[in-house]
Amino acid sequence: MSLEIIGGARSRAFRVLWLAEELGLDYRHLSEAPHSALVSALNPLGQIPILRDDDVVLTDSLAILHYLADRADRFTFPTGTPERALMDARINFVLTELEAPLWMAARHSFVLPEDRRHPEIKPWLKDDFRDAGQRFTRLLDGAQFLAGDTFTIADIVAGHTIGWSIVAKFDPSDELKAYLRNLSDRPAWQRARAD
Known part of the structure; x- marks a missing residue:
């Protein structure tokens, strides 16, 4: 398997880099910005991260995390199980509740054209x-990880998001x-952070 992870490590690509390191995968990291020529050629939306696995090209950090974790049968649970449903629910909470305000702030700081930004919403x-x-703290309920004693991709999404909140001064x-x-x-x- 020849893996390429495309996207800067200070973006959602960090989630993919982190999981690749957890899994001990051999990969090549290409630190590309959104809308670069390579990114735009692989993803018509111009967004990162992108995973290239031989002839397979995947976009979206969560889709890539599920793909890699499911293939390795690690840091996830089997589909159709209550544990998987709970993990997915926790991921959805992180994305819709914790990450959404961060992404909206980023949009109104540097993503949107200047004339469409409303920084007063921050x-x-x-x-x-x-x-x-x-x-989120109530969901953890004193546990070490979102799935209790088991580290999963839900923790990767949450950890990256909380790290983002520090950088964004939230x-x-x-x-x-x-x-x-x-x-x-x-x-x-x-190891992923050092990349």
């Missing part, structure tokens, strides 16, 4: 993130920071 987005962070709670510290101590996180 304080409300930070409030939304804070409220979602409190609900001031995550002490509980979110503690959860992130636990994840960032993993050797695979460190």
Whole structure:
């Protein structure tokens, strides 16, 4: 298998790099920006990350995480099981509740054309993130990972998102920071971050 992970490590591509390191995969990382010539040739939307696995080209970080985890049968649960449904529900919560305010803030900071940006919404987005962070803490319920004692791709999505919140100055709670510290101590996180 000849894997290429395309996208800068400071983007959602970090999720894919992290899982690749957790799985011990041999891959080539191409640090491409959105809408670069290569990215646009592989994804008509011009978005990253992209995974190229021989003749297979996949886009979207979550789709790629599921693809890699399912193939390896690691960091996930079998489809059709209650554990898989719960993991997917936790991922959906992270994406729709924690990540959504961050993405909206990014859109109104640098993604949208300047004449369509409304930076005045950022304080409300930070409030939304804070409220979602409190609900996330309730989901954890004192556990080490979103699936209790089992590290899964849900933790990869959540860990990346909380890290993003720090960079975006969204001031995550002490509980979110503690959860992130636990994840960032993993050797695979460190290797992916060094890329």
